[in-house]
Amino acid sequence: MKVAVLVKTALDTGQLRVRDTVATEETPLKISDIDRNAIEEAVKLKGQDKAYAVTVLKWGPLQKKAQEAENVLREALAMGLDEAYLVADERLLNASHVVTAKALAAVVKKVGADIVLAGEATVDNYTGQIPARVAAELGWPVVTYVRELRVEGGRLIARRDLEDHVEVVEVQLPAVVSVTREINQPRIPTLLAIRAAMKKPVNRLTLADLGVEVAPRIAAAYKPLVIQRKKVVIKDGTPEEKAEKLIQYLRQEGVI
């Protein structure tokens, strides 16, 4: 089965510096965590066929980040994907999600796939909208928040993890599927696999290569989230004394 995985080369929010401003340009890229689960599932599903990663670079500056994105994709390749496609184009930085989805779908159409896998949401923006958008663009069914899946004679049977219940659903392939972190335990690539990944192809594409038109950019400005907490830390004394102090504070606040 031929599988495409949407791998977001996301900002590593763990390394994001927020003081007076939010320094996105200096923040390194990494694989959006939940996409690792999509990659793992792809490697399990592909059998004799090929599985590839597609990413649209959303963060600039382009030159620097395109190189970083390539390195990130090498990690996906080391986990067992066969080939990667990186769409890097100045006009995609902060482009609307409509265009991002068009670019992703265009790569899938170009390369072909029986199933497109993605993580339920990305770790930087956490909007979770891309899988459904790509499905709409391809005209394929979408099955979101999947924690277990099985393919049987051209049909996909999946368990969707919703708020209060789990739904077992069925669709015909091709389909787009978004997975949750519960679906599997992503493998950690061996040194050998990492070396082998250096030789696998990472193809760079532009919007012109894909024939995708650019819609207006979405305007976004970021400011640090300022957390106003009292930050009183009790560190001296015996456990007994510390407990007493904590109780006192909580009584003063009127919460116990």
Place this chain on the structure above:
Amino acid sequence: MKALVVYPNRELLYAASTLGGEVAALVFSEREAEAVKGVAHRALVAEVDPRLPDAVAEAVVKAAQSYQVVLLPSTKNGKTVGGLVAQRLGAEFLTDVLTLRVEGGVLKAERYVFGNKAVAAVEAAPPVVVTVAPGRFQGQPPAVQTTVEKVALQAGSKMKIVSVEEKARGAVKLEEAEIIVSVGRGFKKKEDLQMAFELARVLGGQVGCSRPIAADLKWLPEEHWVGLSGKKVKPKLYLAIGISGQPQHIAGILDSRIIAAINNDPSAPIFQNADYGVVEDLYKIVPILINKLSKTKG
């Protein structure tokens, strides 16, 4: 701006009313149409299974033509419908918005980004699809006259629901709890959580947990899980025990009135996010807390 509300509830209808235009509610049965009478200008009835995102999206696209904003709840199906609709309308999709207003014909909103380290101010020209973070829009939609109409549809769904399994549910309603004693990986064994349950009982609170406790270790059912991908809570006291305080956990507790933390690592990030922190081994201090509190509480 004229707004179409899908899967309507009070909060969404109120948020829609603040945009200053006509408000329509897309519902899935006559009974639901009855429920929005008096709080939406129009009730549009589409007879589709609300559990099928593609069928709902089809109805929304059909009804959305005369609206500039489509509002949905921030649920998993809400987001799936939103993504499908946004792409088909060529629209921007703003998810989990905390605020929403119209200025100069443009919709402006704020949302948390980057693992809740930052707030993004985003703006988009209509048409726009929006999901609203729960609990952020408190108010009553104004009373209006409602007309009821049908949305005619042909297309079916590509997805078939084979079965539905309810998740195990206890008596836990973290969203409504006044006091939450929350446990993290600082607990070494499942049995040790008993301490937290005991402390919660003495305080008259409920037990919450970080993701690994529910998702990886499965020591507690998922209904206890607090955070970005878990429950968003707003108790008057949130007591985090043996929780490091990663941004994804903090994301669930931002609206707590007082946050207290117990952690044996003085550099644990939870202390930056807490009102009162105690640097101590939980195994030493929790039994003392139980003892002291149960004495004074009788």
